[in-house]
Amino acid sequence: MSVDRYEMVVGLEVHVQLKTRTKAFCACSTMYGAPPNVNTCPVCLALPGTLPVLNAEAVRLAVRAAHALGCTVKPISVFARKNYFYPDLPKGYQISQYDRPLAVNGSLRIGENADGTPITVGITRLHLEEDAGKSIHDRYAAVTAIDLNRSGVPLTEIVSEPDMRSAQEAGAYLRALKQILEFTDVSDVNMEEGSLRVDANVSARLRGETRLGTKTEVKNMNSFSGVERALQAEFERQVGVLDGGGRVEQQTMLWDGARGIVRPARSKEASHDYRYFPEPDLPPLVLSKEWIEEQRQSLPELPAARRARFVREYALSPREVDVLTSSVILADYYEQTARAHGDPKTAANWVTGEVLAAVNAAGTSLREFPVRPSDLAGLLSLVRDGKVSHTAAKRIFGEMRRSGEPPAQIAEREGLLQEGSDDAITVWVEEVLAEHPDESRRFLAGERKLLGVLVGAVMKKSKGRADPRRVNQLLSSRASG
Ligand SMILES: [Zn+2]
Incomplete structure (x- = not known):
């Protein structure tokens, strides 16, 4: 297999939990680690007749992230329903943004080339959405449990251009993004607690080719190094297919970190037709130009x-x-x-x-x-x-x-202050000379190599408080005098 003839092309979709106290559309706590289903209410449980109310702090944080990534923040953006059926999605849809996202056209510097020119990755869009709940498959035998504490937690999704050319560049992008989100205090960006999740679009093409190859979506990665390993594995799999004269099939692949392989998702895990349509329960999000600019000015x-x-x-x-x-x-x-x-x-x-x-x-x-x-x-x-x-x-x-x-x-x-006064040091020096008569005699007679031993003895006697330079000077002056 000639991996070297091929080039990897990667774009990343990163979901980041915004650091708000309460959820995106209700007043429930976003606290991590609460007992299952404690942080829920009729809104995030999707009981009939409830209506969402947008959390202003979530908007502010997403706008900060957008500015920090050099995006243009839109004065008008629109919420949309992303429809799919899943047990941990009580409404049967997620509130997201679709064709009119909050912000577009940013970029992120991820490092520099050998000649000092910057390597940047384009940011296609940044939008607001809510998280789904969580299906827990491994806690109870033969049943899947549902925890809706995360249902309605505010997220921002940051979508990059397919500008990365290696797994290492994807890793550098994620580290740079994490750093920006931390510096701006937008998110805790903790992958273990689920406050940052990454999906990757990856394709392979012959070097020199300008058209994009067929991409697959890689999911289920739970660390930055896992992302890098998954991308490399998927790239090599695609190169194997292409080199064998085959065609890459557009599909969703799941990373199996324990085995270090990617495998195709079963159809129900694969991409959906989300049938997006505008959210009728929320008006368009309208932000004044002044407020948007104020947010930019207040960035750290x-x-x-x-x-x-x-x-x-x-x-x-x-x-x-x-x-x-x-x-x-x-x-x-x-x-x-x-x-x-x-x-x-x-x-x-x-x-x-x-x-x-x-x-x-x-x-x-x-x-x-x-x-x-x-x-x-x-x-x-x-x-x-x-x-x-x-x-x-x-x-x-x-x-x-x-x-x-x-x-x-x-x-x-602890008696660790150095004794600078000559009086105190002189007393220690005298005592040491008296206690080591043989060494003293030889030292005073000119045997300079004993200086170190005597300085050490004085330092020990002073319990480290004597200034060693001064001890040295005082002893030396005795020898020559
Ligand atoms: Zn709630």
Whole structure:
């Protein structure tokens, strides 16, 4: 099979849960992890006679996402019914948007070529819709259970152009999209909790060919790496078909992550004729130009801009900047530390090193991390001002991680403040010389190689509080004098 002669063409449809407190068309909670069917009401249970009322916050968040992706937000968009029958869809349709979506024509930068030119992926459209419920097949023997907590949860669907040419590019697109949605606080983008779902359209064509090949839709992927593996598997399957002189059939494929294969969906899992028509229970969504513009103005600094500013303002390496801007919370944490301490380079070393290692080891997020940026800055300043040694700083940091106490307090209590005064150091030096008569005699007679041993003994006696440079100087002066 000559995979190299072929090129992969991928477009992605990403469903993102908008971070609202309540559902899209009723006041039920969107809280994840509630007992089944607790977050429901007559509207999202689709009892007869109920009417949907649009959640304004869902609109605001979707518009923010649209702006962040460079889309044009439409002053008028229209809700439509997407009809299909499924046990976890009580209304028998989903409220979505169809031929008049909320926003169109955006783009997302996913990286750059070797020559520095950007690689971008076009965004075809972004629209609002509601989620369906959930069928649970594996909890009870021989029955499928239905949980309608997700029924009516607000989503935005972001549809890309078929601009990606490899599984890696699709992965880069998803990571860039996730980052933008996090930076703008539009979604929690958590694939495990179902707040981000990805379907892929993939086709294969001979390199140099400009027409698109027949595509298939790949579903059932539950991680970004799963998407990459599924795309590669489906691409290779299609190349096998084409190379054998066959034709790719337009169909839905399901990814089986455990076995690492794609298989055709059974017909009932395959694409439907949704018979879209305008939603009669909701008027068109009308947004004023001023309000749309206000939303654009209120966007926070986006990942690319923040990366560029970190390089410019703090003179950090591209690798450090990539790590530090990987999430808003980390970027904020770093920036607050750097500003409070005044030395961005040292702050970057500590945040990308000690802080991330500690957060990872604790298996939590930076949000729950007990060491506040101002306290970390305080610790770094103690080191810079010679008040604690680097070794002591790591011990103090360890204690801060446990107790959240300020560093100076810990240093004081644990006796880790460096003793700068010559009086105290001189006493320790004298004691050490007296306790090691043989080494002292040889050192004072000019055996310089014993200096290290004696400095070590003084440091030990001072329990790390002595400034080692000063100990060195005082001992040296004794030897030569
Ligand atoms: Zn409800």
